[in-house]
Amino acid sequence: MSKVLLIDDDIELVDMLKEYLEQEKFEVHVAYDGESGVIEALSGQYAIVVLDVMMPRLNGLETLRRIRAKSNLPVLMLTAKGDDTDRIIGLELGADDYVPKPCTPRELTARVRAILRRTVIDNPGHSPYSPLAVGALSMWPEQRRATWSGRPLELTSSEFNLLEVLARNAGKPVSKQHLSEQGLGRPLARFDRNIDVHLSSIRQKIATLGSDKSCIQTVYRLGYQFIKE
Structure with missing residues (x-):
């Protein structure tokens, strides 16, 4: 079971995404602000982070910056629809991909799966010593x-x-x-x-x-x- 960390202060949206992801057999933990989100993300427990750009106190871009300073954990950004500036800055800071809000839980889940498929070992029979x-x-x-x-x-x-x-x-x-x-x-x-x-x-x-x-x-x-x- 892949463990997903949702970092977003939108309680209603988070509840909806969490419920859908759990139905799709993901284990989900939620952080409602960037500071606690960074701590959780760097705990080593998660396969991927879903991170909202617009949050009070510590915004999503600064949260991403702090995560990237210490970890290459996959990060999927949630950005405002049509906001190219935050989207490009997020990618430049090391986000793996983005989904514009509002988004459907199905779309988000598909994007999470696409990222995770490419981060797991899918050819165990091949020697890791053959680069x-x-x-x-x-x-x-x-x-x-x-x-x-x-x-x-x-x-x-x-x-x-x-x-x-x-x-x-x-x-x-x-x-x-x-x-x-x-x-x-x-x-x-x-x-x-x-x-x-x-x-x-x-x-x-x-x-x-x-x-x-x-x-x-x-x-x-x-x-x-x-x-x-």
Whole structure:
């Protein structure tokens, strides 16, 4: 049973989402403010956090910032419908995905499942000591671990998934539609900038580990490509 942490001060919405998630066989815990939410999120008990942006005292973006300072736990943001600013800032801070409010419990549950499917070990027969290696990049999907030139590459769940898709297709352009389906677990929506923001973050993280050029290139009208060195 996957354990979900809901952080939201909207009691009525939280009760509805909690009831539906529990019917879908999730174990759910609720925090009604960001400060207690951070403490719970960093306790190591949860598989994923569902976090609302609009909260009093400690808002969702600052809550996410504090979680990301110490953990790569998957985080799904709840954002106001049409509020692109909070959405993009959330992604830049390390959110794995977002769902605009108002949302249905069914939609939220589907998005939670899509993220969790890509964070569990789904190939136990494969040796964790056999990495997916492309140039300076090495990835161990079963362990959700990656290195660049032997140094740890700290990635969020969605960043790891997207980089793995690109690495498995190294030397070939990969469309944003394919990246969204395989990396985020959903079709690409119109005007969706999730992938662009996630890949920008990956590039920055790789750059801090000493790469003097981007190994992820934008291919005009085709998508993105991981460059074989």
